[in-house]
Amino acid sequence: MEIQQIKPEETYELRHRVLWPDKPFDYVKLAEDAEGWHYGAFRDGELLAVISLFERDGVARFRKFATRPDCQRQGLGTWLLEHVIREAGRLGAHLLWCDARLSAAGFYQRFGMKPDGAVFYKGEIPYSKYVLKLPPTP
Ligand SMILES: CC(C)(COP(=O)(O)OP(=O)(O)OC[C@H]1O[C@@H](n2cnc3c(N)ncnc32)[C@H](O)[C@@H]1OP(=O)(O)O)[C@@H](O)C(=O)NCCC(=O)NCCS
Numbered sequence: 001m002e003i004q005q006i007k008p009e010e011t012y013e014l015r016h017r018v019l020w021p022d023k024p025f026d027y028v029k030l031a032e033d034a035e036g037w038h039y040g041a042f043r044d045g046e047l048l049a050v051i052s053l054f055e056r057d058g059v060a061r062f063r064k065f066a067t068r069p070d071c072q073r074q075g076l077g078t079w080l081l082e083h084v085i086r087e088a089g090r091l092g093a094h095l096l097w098c099d100a101r102l103s104a105a106g107f108y109q110r111f112g113m114k115p116d117g118a119v120f121y122k123g124e125i126p127y128s129k130y131v132l133k134l135p136p137t138p
Pocket residue numbers: 018019049065066067068071072073074075076077078079099100101103104106107
């Protein structure tokens with residue numbers, strides 16, 4: 001397995017298939033994709049999981065985190081999120097956050113992320129903001 005930085009357009013298929021299969025394909029494209037950092041987890045050359053990172057003024061946010069359904073629960077997401085936490089620190093961020101689907105909240109809590117604010121909905125899916133304070137970079 002390896003993690004590689006990838007182009008935004010390489011994330012779209014997994015974003016769509018895993019996160020928003022009922023929406024039009026273009027729904028998963030973000031206006032800010034060009035300014036982000038995108039990472040993929042590969043096994044035998046196949047892209048199995050993606051995550052996108054955005055940083056501004058010391059605050060980093062990850063979005064569109066998705067592992068191919070038949071490859072979930074194999075550690076790929078853990079590996080990618082650990083990478084993104086390190087990358088956010090490298091970019092100088094002191095805070096990392098995401099809009100977490102509540103179905104994934106237990107997963108984020110395992111990384112020390114904490115809920116911040118009320119539950120809200122995108123369509124029928126409940127979310128909460130989850131934040132992680134990052135240690136100062138040396
Ligand atoms: C959330 C998501 C990205 C995590 O990716 P993943 O590759 O499944 O992550 P991991 O395999 O590292 O961990 C997921 C779970 O599998 C467990 N796991 C990891 N390796 C495992 C293994 N070898 N055997 C059994 N379980 C394992 C983890 O402990 C974790 O448990 P949890 O569900 O109780 O938290 C993925 O589940 C996903 O795409 N979900 C649907 C889309 C989604 O909700 N995205 C996040 C939106 S905020």
